[in-house]
Amino acid sequence: xxxxxxxxxxxxxxxxxxxxxxxxxxxxxxxxxxxxxxxxxxxxxxxxxxxxxxxxxxxxxxxxxxxxxxxxxxxxxxxxxxxxxxxxxxxxxxxxxxxxxxxxxxxxxxxxxxxxxxxxxxxxxxxxxxxxxxxxxxxxxxxxxxxxxxxxxxxxxxxxxxxxxxxxxxxxxxxxxxxxxxxxxxxxxxxxxxxxxxxxxxxxxxxxxxxxxxxxxxxxxxxxxxxxxxxxxxxxxxxxxxxxxxxxxxxxxxxxxxxxxxxxxxxxxxxxxxxxxxxxxxxxxxxxxxxxxxxxxxxxxxxxxxxxxxxxxxxxxxxxxxxxxxxxxxxxxxxxxxxxxxxxxxxxxxxxxxxxxxxxxxxxx
Amino acid sequence: xxxxxxxxxxxxxxxxxxxxxxxxxxxxxxxxxxxxxxxxxxxxxxxxxxxxxxxxxxxxxxxxxxxxxxxxxxxxxxxxxxxxxxxxxxxxxxxxxxxxxxxxxxxxxxxxxxxxxxxxxxxxxxxxxxxxxxxxxxxxxxxxxxxxxxxxxxxxxxxxxxxxxxxxxxxxxxxxxxxxxxxxxxxxxxxxxxxxxxxxxxxxxxxxxxxxxxxxxxxxxxxxxxxxxxxxxxxxxxxxxxxxxxxxxxxxxxxxxxxxxxxxxxxxxxxxxxxxxxxxxxxxxxxxxxxxxxxxxxxxxxxxxxxxxxxxxxxxxxxxxxxxxxxxxxxxxxxxxxxxxxxxxxxxxxxxxxxxxxxxxxxxxxxxxxxxxxxxxxxxxxxxxxxxxxxxxxxxxxxxxxxxxxxxxxxxxxxxxxxxxxxxxxxxxxxxxxxxxxxxxxxxxxxxxxxxxxxxxxxxxxxxxxxxxxxxxxxxxxxxxxxxxxxxxxxxxxxxxxxxxxxxxxxxxxxxxxxxxxx
Numbered sequence: 082x083x084x085x086x087x088x089x090x091x092x093x094x095x096x097x098x099x100x101x102x103x104x105x106x107x108x109x110x111x112x113x114x115x116x117x118x119x120x121x122x123x124x125x126x127x128x129x130x131x132x133x134x135x136x137x138x139x140x141x142x143x144x145x146x147x148x149x150x151x152x153x154x155x156x157x158x159x160x161x162x163x164x165x166x167x168x169x170x171x172x173x174x175x176x177x178x179x180x181x182x183x184x185x186x187x188x189x190x191x192x193x194x195x196x197x198x199x200x201x202x203x204x205x206x207x208x209x210x211x212x213x214x215x216x217x218x219x220x221x222x223x224x225x226x227x228x229x230x231x232x233x234x235x236x237x238x239x240x241x242x243x244x245x246x247x248x249x250x251x252x253x254x255x256x257x258x259x260x261x262x263x264x265x266x267x268x269x270x271x272x273x274x275x276x277x278x279x280x281x282x283x284x285x286x287x288x289x290x291x292x293x294x295x296x297x298x299x300x301x302x303x304x305x306x307x308x309x310x311x312x313x314x315x316x317x318x319x320x321x322x323x324x325x326x327x328x329x330x331x332x333x334x335x336x337x338x339x340x341x342x343x344x345x346x347x348x349x350x351x352x353x354x355x356x357x358x359x360x361x362x363x364x365x366x367x368x369x370x371x372x373x374x375x376x377x378x379x380x381x382x383x384x385x386x387x388x389x390x391x392x393x394x395x396x397x398x399x400x401x402x403x404x405x406x407x408x409x410x411x412x413x414x415x416x417x418x419x420x421x422x423x424x425x426x427x428x429x430x431x432x433x434x435x436x437x438x439x440x441x442x443x444x445x446x
Numbered sequence: 447x448x449x450x451x452x453x454x455x456x457x458x459x460x461x462x463x464x465x466x467x468x469x470x471x472x473x474x475x476x477x478x479x480x481x482x483x484x485x486x487x488x489x490x491x492x493x494x495x496x497x498x499x500x501x502x503x504x505x506x507x508x509x510x511x512x513x514x515x516x517x518x519x520x521x522x523x524x525x526x527x528x529x530x531x532x533x534x535x536x537x538x539x540x541x542x543x544x545x546x547x548x549x550x551x552x553x554x555x556x557x558x559x560x561x562x563x564x565x566x567x568x569x570x571x572x573x574x575x576x577x578x579x580x581x582x583x584x585x586x587x588x589x590x591x592x593x594x595x596x597x598x599x600x601x602x603x604x605x606x607x608x609x610x611x612x613x614x615x616x617x618x619x620x621x622x623x624x625x626x627x628x629x630x631x632x633x634x635x636x637x638x639x640x641x642x643x644x645x646x647x648x649x650x651x652x653x654x655x656x657x658x659x660x661x662x663x664x665x666x667x668x669x670x671x672x673x674x675x676x677x678x679x680x681x682x683x684x685x686x687x688x689x690x691x692x693x694x695x696x697x698x699x700x701x702x703x704x705x706x707x708x709x710x711x712x713x714x715x716x717x718x719x720x721x722x723x724x725x726x727x728x729x730x731x732x733x734x735x736x737x738x739x740x741x742x743x744x745x746x747x748x749x750x751x752x753x754x755x756x757x758x759x760x761x762x763x764x765x766x767x768x769x770x771x772x773x774x775x776x777x778x779x780x781x782x783x784x785x786x787x788x789x790x791x792x793x794x795x796x797x798x799x800x801x802x803x804x805x806x807x808x809x810x811x812x813x814x815x816x817x818x819x820x821x822x823x824x825x826x827x828x829x830x831x832x833x834x835x836x837x838x839x840x841x842x843x844x845x846x847x848x849x850x851x852x853x854x855x856x857x858x859x860x861x862x863x864x865x866x867x868x869x870x871x872x873x874x875x876x877x878x879x880x881x882x883x884x885x886x887x888x889x890x891x892x893x894x895x896x897x898x899x900x901x902x903x904x905x906x907x908x909x910x911x912x913x914x915x916x917x918x919x920x921x922x923x924x925x926x927x928x929x930x931x932x933x934x935x936x937x938x939x940x941x942x943x944x945x946x947x948x949x950x951x952x953x954x955x956x957x958x959x960x961x962x963x964x965x
Contacts, residue, residue, distance in 0.1 A: 311835050317824055
């Protein structure tokens with residue numbers, strides 16, 4: 082029979098050395114993130130070469146249009162606003178072990194609700210209150226939309242990946258129907274909602290075109306990060322995510338928490354839609370679906386569901402998507418190449434993690 | 447082959463001093479075993495006795511740390527399941543290993559070379575030959591999902607035969623069968639050994655062992671504690687065999703290091719019971735037995751033991767009391783009914799449940815040790831204020847608990863799953879015995895622990911009772927119950943079949959109750 086012989090005193094002594102270990106751990110994580118991204122850029126470059134585009138020209142153009150030109154960086158930062166809200170919603174869900182992949186449906190319904198309600202509220206109350214009310218209504222609608230998957234998961238154990246994905250199809254179609262039939266602006270010929278006048282939208286920051294929604298988005302993701310890591314509520318969600326049986330054993334109300342997670346996650350997705358409409362677009366055109374919800378998922382994974390890291394990756398995603406849109410027009414590379422690039426990054430990252438794991442295992446053995 | 451008893455027969459497979467260790471436990475401790483053609487060799491033992499590990503090594507899933515395995519008298523490491531099959535060792539595992547959506551024939555053809563067409567005709571001829579000699583019928587073209595569990599098992603046995611197995615290992619094969627299915631399996635085993643096959647039959651049911659075996663080896667906590675050879679087996683009647691097995695399984699050994707028995711503290715029988723359970727019942731589910739009319743009470747300072755073969759409803763009892771499982775009947779804590787309360791509320795009132803599934807539900811393995819101390823108090827002061835984590839307070843208290851309970855951990859931040867089983871158990875003990883505990887349910891508290899940790903855990907439990915807590919101690923280890931409890935109740939098929947005061951004759955009386963005889 083084996084008996085632990087480690088002296089108890091070492092429990093305290095080792096605490097001191099863990100600081101060094103933690104720093105080395107962070108360094109390794111940074112390497113494990115940057116390395117695969119560079120490798121992915123090379124692989125994507127090969128694909129570009131294969132379709133006859135100079136990869137250096139493409140990357141240079143993306144960087145110039147998304148990051149270094151004054152207009153580009155402003156567009157990039159504006160694009161970040163809805164993406165940050167979506168990322169915040171995904172962080173809550175993923176950390177709680179619930180794969181809410183219905184972000185796009187929730188986003189669009191939030192957007193349509195905001196687009197329909199904001200002009201209405203502006204007519205009857207002060208502008209700041211009107212925008213606030215529009216945000217609240219959009220959030221509520223998205224929350225209600227998440228109830229079906231939430232209840233199914235909480236009480237019947239139905240896999241939420243399937244239900245949220247299905248609900249996103251329904252949600253996108255419903256948003257379209259609402260734009261075309263219910264909230265259609267009679268004053269225009271193209272099917273779209275009434276346009277919110279520019280002066281009633283969220284103010285822009287200083288003298289730029291950057292929306293102040295960016296600040297709300299940053300606030301949202303930081304708050305979510307702190308709630309998940311520093312509060313009892315966040316810990317409960319993480320327990321449910323890490324070991325649902327332990328959550329039951331510890332006496333947590335798992336069904337209630339499940340519904341809460343879906344409501345928060347979907348509410349943030351709805352807010353993302355509202356911020357995009359009230360801050361930037363001003364109206365929803367029929368068949369508009371930017372599919373931000375799916376694009377953000379890899380960014381959140383790359384950030385390992387850490388809020389601060391997610392800000393960085395959302396920024397990167399914005400640069401890529403704004404720059405990629407310009408490059409698409411200029412170099413003829415399809416817009417979706419951005420997604421190809423992001424997925425290559427994700428796959429290379431997963432491979433790197435696997436190799437790292439195997440290496441650690443073999444070193445231990 | 448009826449002339450086996452007189453002439454010495456060579457072993458097909460023999461184990462010599464085989465030892466297998468896992469972190470914190472010795473699963474098999476220097477085991478000798480000889481497996482001979484024409485014999486049903488029964489391996490008998492509780493869960494955790496080391497049967498599965500032994501099978502794992504015979505079927506090539508695991509390698510022994512010490513000792514050797516001889517096949518046909520020659521040392522032969524069995525490095526993979528494929529090699530085990532090639533050596534003629536076929537295993538029918540506890541859980542069915544057939545693809546339910548495929549037909550029987552397709553299942554039997556799995557594992558053939560992928561570049562060849564499946565040889566269906568050849569298979570049909572072979573199966574017909576095997577089934578005819580065994581007197582069974584296998585529907586080759588039926589989907590596996592349409593077959594009963596007994597039929598599926600026959601398919602698995604036929605599969606082993608198709609692959610020319612000489613040794614067939616049946617792991618807990620009767621656990622999912624109906625009584626009639628068990629009878630049929632027994633008859634089938636008899637016909638198989640008559641054809642010269644060797645069978646290793648694993649079970650924890652004494653009656654099956656006595657009915658179907660030729661030779662019985664009894665495992666207990668990783669050691670082989672006894673063997674009944676065929677000569678003796680035939681000489682004894684069924685009841686005599688059973689009582690001999692009981693003696694082997696539950697009897698006391700002279701060199702038992704755990705035998706340092708303590709005088710059991712007396713309990714104030716006048717005191718009002720802390721926990722009263724009246725007519726507790728749980729409906730049976732597909733994979734778990736139910737409970738029926740369970741009633742008992744425990745006074746302050748008393749340790750009530752629940753003995754019984756594993757899987758007779760012990761876990762369901764613990765979960766029903768803690769609120770994790772829906773139950774009917776009445777549960778009173780200090781006279782107040784608590785059966786309608788949630789898990790969390792029961793815990794706050796002082797009813798604590800120390801689970802036997804330390805990593806599965808007791809802890810969150812990836813979370814630091816410090817947080818795992820407070821999993822059941824999330825949000826409570828002083829560790830959280832207004833819902834915000836007070837990290838300094840948590841670390842301070844966790845540090846105290848680490849010292850008090852002697853948890854050996856590199857740091858408070860270490861993920862709890864990295865600790866050994868014994869140290870994880872200390873974390874759980876510290877958590878459940880924390881302030882406010884009145885009644886504590888211990889489910890197999892020393893299962894899988896090494897000796898030092900076993901003794902330390904038992905002392906913690908005794909100390910808790912000494913402080914005036916009421917203790918329900920569920921264990922499959924009779925020694926443990928005898929050394930700690932005031933009274934021992936025996937559980938069988940989801941009900942309490944008797945309660946015995948822990949007096950001198952308790953060992954025999956509990957043993958008799960466990961195998962279904964009146965005490």
